[in-house]
Amino acid sequence: MKDPLANWKKRHRNRTSFWLHMVGIPACFVAAPALVALRKWWLALAAFASGYALQFLGHLIEGNRSGEEELVRRLLGKARKGPAKGRR
Secondary structure (H helix, E strand, O other), X not given: OOOHHHHHHHOOOOHXXXXXXXXXXXXXXXXXXXXXXXXXXXXXXXXXXXXHHHHHHHHHHHOOOOHHHHHHHHXXXXXXXXXXXXXX
16 A cells, blocks of 8 residues: 555545544544543543444445454455445
8 A cells, every 4th residue: 555545535435424534533533532631531432432433434325344344354364355245
């Protein structure tokens, strides 16, 4: 993967999916750690979980697998060429 940003853009072309990621990523990786630092454990957990849920919803809408799913499949030796069965 020579250009990770180009790969990311290619996998997030649907406008709704893109914006779900634009909300979900900061919720996971900015808001959740900030809330941990403030010792707001339950809010941090909620921000992290809801941020990931938004991103997975985006991939469901987009019709492709998340990067995490691709990684797990690769590690388990179940990676396939092309889209998942039943997906675009």
